[in-house]
Amino acid sequence: MPVNSGLADVSNDFLLAAVVIYALAMxxxxxxxxxxKKPAKAAAAARVPALVGAGAAAGxxxxxxxxxxxxxxxxxxxxxxxxxxxVAIAVALTGIGLAAHTTGVILxxxxxxxxxxxxxxxxxxxxxxxxxxxxxxxxxxxRAYYLGLFVMVAVVLVLGLAETVIYTPAGPLVPALQSYWxxxxxxxxxxxxxxxxxxxxxxxxxxxxxxxxxxxAAGRPTGSDGILRRLPxxxxxxxxxxxxxxxxxxxxxxxxxxxxIWADRAWGSYWSWDPxxxxxxxxxxxxxxxxxxxxxxxxxxxxxxxxxxxxxxxxIFNVMVISLVVPGLHSYAGLT
Amino acid sequence: MTGLRTxxxxxxxxxxxxxxxxxxxxxxxxxxKPGARxxxxxxxxxxxxxxxxxxxxxxxxxxxxxxxxxxxxLPQEGSNPTxxxxxxxxxxxxxxxxGGLSLFNVFGAPWFAAIYxxxxxxxxxxxxxxxxxxxxxxxxxPPKAPRYLDKLPFSASYTAAAEPEVALQAAAAVLSGKRFxxxxxxxxxxxxxxxxxxxxxxxxxxxxxxxxxxxxxGGLFGYKADRLLVTGTSFANTxxxxxxxxxxxxxxxxxxQPFTVSLSHFSASYLTSGPLLGQPSAFNAAVRYADxxxxxxxxxxxxxxxxxxxxxxxxxxxxxxxxxxxRITDGTGHLxxxxxxxxxxxxxxxxxSEGAIKVPDAQPQQLGFIGVFLPTAVDSGGQLQSRFPAxxxxxxxxxxxxxxxxxxxxxxxxxxxxxxxxxxxxxxxxQPLAVGQSMKLPGGLGTLTYTGYQxxxxxxxxxxxxxxxxxxxxxxxxxxxxxxxxVRRRRVFVRAEATESGGTAVDVGGLTRSDxxxxxxxxxxRLAAEMSGQAAKE
Numbered sequence: 001m002p003v004n005s006g007l008a009d010v011s012n013d014f015l016l017a018a019v020v021i022y023a024l025a026m027x028x029x030x031x032x033x034x035x036x037k038k039p040a041k042a043a044a045a046a047r048v049p050a051l052v053g054a055g056a057a058a059g060x061x062x063x064x065x066x067x068x069x070x071x072x073x074x075x076x077x078x079x080x081x082x083x084x085x086x087v088a089i090a091v092a093l094t095g096i097g098l099a100a101h102t103t104g105v106i107l108x109x110x111x112x113x114x115x116x117x118x119x120x121x122x123x124x125x126x127x128x129x130x131x132x133x134x135x136x137x138x139x140x141x142x143r144a145y146y147l148g149l150f151v152m153v154a155v156v157l158v159l160g161l162a163e164t165v166i167y168t169p170a171g172p173l174v175p176a177l178q179s180y181w182x183x184x185x186x187x188x189x190x191x192x193x194x195x196x197x198x199x200x201x202x203x204x205x206x207x208x209x210x211x212x213x214x215x216x217a218a219g220r221p222t223g224s225d226g227i228l229r230r231l232p233x234x235x236x237x238x239x240x241x242x243x244x245x246x247x248x249x250x251x252x253x254x255x256x257x258x259x260x261i262w263a264d265r266a267w268g269s270y271w272s273w274d275p276x277x278x279x280x281x282x283x284x285x286x287x288x289x290x291x292x293x294x295x296x297x298x299x300x301x302x303x304x305x306x307x308x309x310x311x312x313x314x315x316i317f318n319v320m321v322i323s324l325v326v327p328g329l330h331s332y333a334g335l336t
Numbered sequence: 337m338t339g340l341r342t343x344x345x346x347x348x349x350x351x352x353x354x355x356x357x358x359x360x361x362x363x364x365x366x367x368x369k370p371g372a373r374x375x376x377x378x379x380x381x382x383x384x385x386x387x388x389x390x391x392x393x394x395x396x397x398x399x400x401x402x403x404x405x406x407x408x409x410l411p412q413e414g415s416n417p418t419x420x421x422x423x424x425x426x427x428x429x430x431x432x433x434x435g436g437l438s439l440f441n442v443f444g445a446p447w448f449a450a451i452y453x454x455x456x457x458x459x460x461x462x463x464x465x466x467x468x469x470x471x472x473x474x475x476x477x478p479p480k481a482p483r484y485l486d487k488l489p490f491s492a493s494y495t496a497a498a499e500p501e502v503a504l505q506a507a508a509a510v511l512s513g514k515r516f517x518x519x520x521x522x523x524x525x526x527x528x529x530x531x532x533x534x535x536x537x538x539x540x541x542x543x544x545x546x547x548x549x550x551x552x553x554g555g556l557f558g559y560k561a562d563r564l565l566v567t568g569t570s571f572a573n574t575x576x577x578x579x580x581x582x583x584x585x586x587x588x589x590x591x592x593q594p595f596t597v598s599l600s601h602f603s604a605s606y607l608t609s610g611p612l613l614g615q616p617s618a619f620n621a622a623v624r625y626a627d628x629x630x631x632x633x634x635x636x637x638x639x640x641x642x643x644x645x646x647x648x649x650x651x652x653x654x655x656x657x658x659x660x661x662x663r664i665t666d667g668t669g670h671l672x673x674x675x676x677x678x679x680x681x682x683x684x685x686x687x688x689s690e691g692a693i694k695v696p697d698a699q700p701q702q703l704g705f706i707g708v709f710l711p712t713a714v715d716s717g718g719q720l721q722s723r724f725p726a727x728x729x730x731x732x733x734x735x736x737x738x739x740x741x742x743x744x745x746x747x748x749x750x751x752x753x754x755x756x757x758x759x760x761x762x763x764x765x766x767q768p769l770a771v772g773q774s775m776k777l778p779g780g781l782g783t784l785t786y787t788g789y790q791x792x793x794x795x796x797x798x799x800x801x802x803x804x805x806x807x808x809x810x811x812x813x814x815x816x817x818x819x820x821x822x823v824r825r826r827r828v829f830v831r832a833e834a835t836e837s838g839g840t841a842v843d844v845g846g847l848t849r850s851d852x853x854x855x856x857x858x859x860x861x862r863l864a865a866e867m868s869g870q871a872a873k874e
Contacts, residue, residue, distance in 0.1 A: 003610060171612035175619045179641040250817050257810045266641045268652045268798035269560065270806060271551070272415060273443045278408035285401040289394055296390045314401075322408065 007111035008170035012163075014104030015125060018097050019159050022132075025093035026152035032086035033149065087145050094136060094148065101129045101159075111170050117186045118173045120323065124162040128155050130194025134244075138198060142240055146231045150201045166324075181262035188255030189280075193315060195248035196287075200312035202241035203305045210234040210302060238301065242294060245308060249287055256280050275326045279318035286311035387454070388461030396455040403451055407442030410434065414441065414582075456545055463541045470534045478517060481524035481829035485845030488829070490857065492844045492864035496871035500832035500840045506870040507830040507842070510863065516828065525830040533849070536819020543816055546809030554802030559583040559592070561797040566659045566676050567790045570598030572629055573649065573797060593647040593799070597625045598633075602791040604656060606725050614685050614724050621653050621793050638793075648799065655794035657681050658689055660709050660732050666698035666782040673697070676790040679709045680752050686722030687711050692754040693734075694741055698782060701738040704754045705784070708733050713768060720768055732769045732786045736762040736777055824856055825849045828863060842871065 105126055109116035117126045135151045138144050173182070209231050215221075231237070259280070264270035271277065290307040293299035299307075374382065386392055411419030420440045424431040431440075438445030485491050496503040500523065508518050508525045516527035562580040563571055571577040573596070575589045583589075601622040607615045621638040625646055636644050644651040659676035666672045672695050679691030693705040712724035713731035720731065740758035742749075749755050764778050769786040776783050826848040835841045844867065846860040 005610070169611035171607065171610060171615060172617055174616055175640040178618075181641075246821050250814065250821060253814055253817060257814065260810070261807070264803065265643070266652070267654065268643065268650055268796045269800070270803065273404075273407055273412065274415070275408040278404050282401045282404050282408075285397050285404075289397045289401070292390060292394055292397070296394065298391075299394070326408065 003170050003172065004111040005170065007107055011104045011107035011111060011170070014100045014107060015159070016163060018101035018104060019156060019163065021093055021097035021100060022152050022156050022159070025090050025097055026149060026156055028086050028090035028093055029145075029149035029152060032084055032090060032145075035086065087148075090148055091136075091139070091145070094132065094152070098129070098132045098136060101125075101132060105129050108170060112172060114173060115183050115187070117190055118177055118182065119168045120319070121162055121166050121168040123186065123190060123319070124158060124166065127190045127193040127197070128159050128162070130191050131155060131197040134195050135198050135201075138240065138244065144202075144232075144240060147198075147201055147205060147240075150205055151198065154197065154201055176266065179262060179266065181258060181265065185255060185258040185262050188251055188258055192248045192252035192255050193319070195244060195251065196312055196315060199241045199244035199248060200309055202237055202244060203308045203312075205231065206234055206237040206241060206305050207302065207309075209237055210305075234301075238305070241305065241308060245287060245290060249291065252280075252284060252287065256284060275322045276318060279314060279322050283311055283314040283318065286314055384461060387458050389458075390462070393455065393458045393462065396451060396458060399451045400455060403442065403448050406434075406439045410439050410442075412440060412442065414444070452548070456548060459541050459544070463538055466534065467538055470531075470538065474531055477519040478526045478528035478827060480519075480521060481526045481831055482845070485829055485831055485843040488845035488847050490846030490848075490860045492861065494842050494844075494864065494868040494871075495835070496832075496840045496842055496868070498840060498871055500834050503832045503840045503842050503871040504830060506873070507832075507844075507867040510867045510870050511828060511830075514863070523831055523833065527828045527830075528826070530823050530825035532819050533823040533825045534820075536816045536821075536823060538816070539812055540816030540820055543809045543812035546812065547806060550802040550806035550809055552802070553805060554584070554800040556584045556586045558798070558800040558802065559587050560799075562794060563797065564678055564792055564794045565597070565599045566678060566792045567599050567602055570596055572596045578797070593649045594629060595625060595627050595646040595649070596629050596633075597623050597644070597646075597651060597795070599623055599793060600635075602656060602793055604726070604791075616725065619653060619656060621656075625651075638795075650798055652796040652798070653793055654796045657687070657792050657794075658709050658711060658727065658730070659790045659792045660691075660707070660730070661787045661789060662693060663785040663787055664693075664695055664698070664703065664782060666695070666703070667701070667780050668699045670699070672699075672703075672782075676792075677707075678752075678792045679707065685725070687725040688722045691752055694743065694751075694754065696741050696743055698738075701781060702741045702759075703777070703782060704737040704739075704741055704756070704759055705734045706737075706754050707735070709789070710768075727789060730771060730789050733766045734769070734775065734784070735766050736764055736775075736784075738762055738777070738779075738781050824859075826856060826859075828860070830867065840871075842867070 105116050105122075108122060108125070112118075117123045131151065132155055135144075135147065139148070213234050259277070260270040263272065263274075263277070286307060290304055290311055293304040293307050411423055413420055423440075424435070434440060438447065442448055482488070486493070496506075498506070504520065504523070504525050508520055508527075511518050511525065511527040514529070516529045518525060518527045520526075560580075560582045561573075561578040563578050565571060573592050573594060575581055575592065599621060603618075603620050604616060605618045607613055607617055619640055623636050623638050623644065624633040625636055625644060626633045627647055638644050638651065638653045640653055643653075657679060659678040661676045662673060663671065664673040673693070677691050677693050679689035681687045681689045688711075689709040691707055691709065693703075693707065695703040710720055710722035710729075710731045710733070711726060712722050712728040713720045714723045714729070720733065737754065737756060737759035739760050742755055742758045762778055762781070764775070767775070769775060771786060771788050774783055774785040826846060829845045829847075830842060832840050832842045844860075844864045846856065846863075848856045
């Protein structure tokens, strides 16, 4: 298939634009922390009415009333922010950046007439796209605006690195990658990596917030805590990170299994302990550790979060070091 | 063993021993220090409890992850034995230490096996009691509704005009309609749903065990082999014809499926323009194969990601290269060699390849050559380099030796390199030969003619009876994981009481175990609204 290099250049322009827009969004999130209205940090009453019932007869005097439902306090904690001006700007910028990012990824695919995650550069641009999309979804679902700054810092860094250090010109795939399993295996790995990315950001934020909360509880001086006071409590962050990992873990498992099936079709052995495979396995085991640790007394909280971040560290080590430096069957994923 | 978040103070809804309870309660019971009067059985029980505790499982999981790391950073015997010998040569002392620790064969090492076997023992010890408890609890009705429902993590209340009994019936009907298991009593209803969560958890862990068994099956009854095949030649799947053969423990040479494969033609195409110039775009090997030697042959086009399957055995195209062809006459004028010599690529962008020619039949002295093959030779500053992997200007350059090849004594030699110990280098400078050109050896030792080249492919031949069980186990792992993550085990309780003003006050309480995916608050409020609506209709 010939490469449409004009289209590939347009794709690059869109991706560069996305980096710039994300950087602006990052500034807007930072401005919200700096200048936005302080949220009413009312220590939420233990029970907060969550549903003012659908029962139309409520209070109409016929003896029926709509159910007043109470839910655990933690479930409500993330929903206590009104959307400020800066947040509105930041979210809009994130949306525009994501549109440019997605367009860039799609155009890259069109220019080479295949799925746009066939080399490391494409993989990184695609996975950051997933991370931003998943973050936007989590932001809407859990109203987790506070994570915006942290996600954007990470995305701008990684995407900027992709555009400068590991940029690879558009081209067709080597024969080893010419398989529909590329679509299945790498898509799953890209999705899972993007999701774990968000979980890691939530985990890091949790560690800071938790430390702050402990200091406050211990009555020790907390230093400058402008940002920390505006974040939700550690419980809400911990739950967000956990739910994100729970969402990503089956996708990762599926991706590793799809990779095994592909390896079986391509190399004749579904598991060869190739370095990249080994680190995917290590990543899986560490995330499994996290899931178990979170259900175990004495490991819950900080320790579990450290394990989660360790898992993400393994993932990044695999992508950035093992695939590029250590020779193995996955070496073609590296730079030319 | 997945995440669990039961809110505190669930009161009478979680009687001891109920599997809605926190696991720490069980863990605390396990962690009892063994008393001085423990007998052997007591110690064994204590050891078993330690092994099957979550903490031990966590440590073993960590060890499994940490133990895999050297397997990814050091060369491994199974995948790259050459690199292991190179490591021994360059770091003799360190390599000896590593070798002693089996770090060049991590995934076959006894200590690695110890970790995963202990982990699986721990896992079985954890999962088996759960299975029994699940079987027990599946037959039990949900527990009685606790007295004060507003103490539960999820609670709601509404009033109904109907009698308490009617309101309860309405609530029970809604819950039954949602496929809850419902139990009723005087003034209360309790309901439970989501038993599949535990089933999924068990399925996940048992399926992991299934994966291990499948890998073991492959290791016992499967085999892997390699064969380099030059265009125009054929081989049969017998031990003598295979270059490398790695049988499982239970495989004997007679178990090999006796098919034959011949290579008719190999073609490779490469990008001829753009920034990725020289990157391969397609490899195709036209082969003919027969199920039995002498049987009817059939054509097949072998390519990467498209293996040939014969008799349950799969043949993969995993590599390719060039085999320059030579005619060599010795000092006495006899033709002592005519044929193709496979050269091994040493780089990918230009497929520069190296190889060795050995002519043991040459008289008066045996002859040997070390050569470089350049598919597209280009002069770059006085030095020849291959600039493209296709054979556009195939040139060979040889260093010539004469003397004793030592082929009948000493250690086995690689066919791709020359042992120069008994040889002396001939005083002739290596010069690039184009196809058809000859080189006269000094001292009347003979003549070598570079007549052309063939292509070769390397084939991997694998047989793995554990493949299908592994796939089934993998699917079960995923299914178990999804069930245990996304099915909620939850209980809903309803109590109704007549109020002084004549109506009925209905309290609803809810409890869930590990709401990993979230959303029980929504389900609970929908249920409460429906029950309220149903009671109004009665």
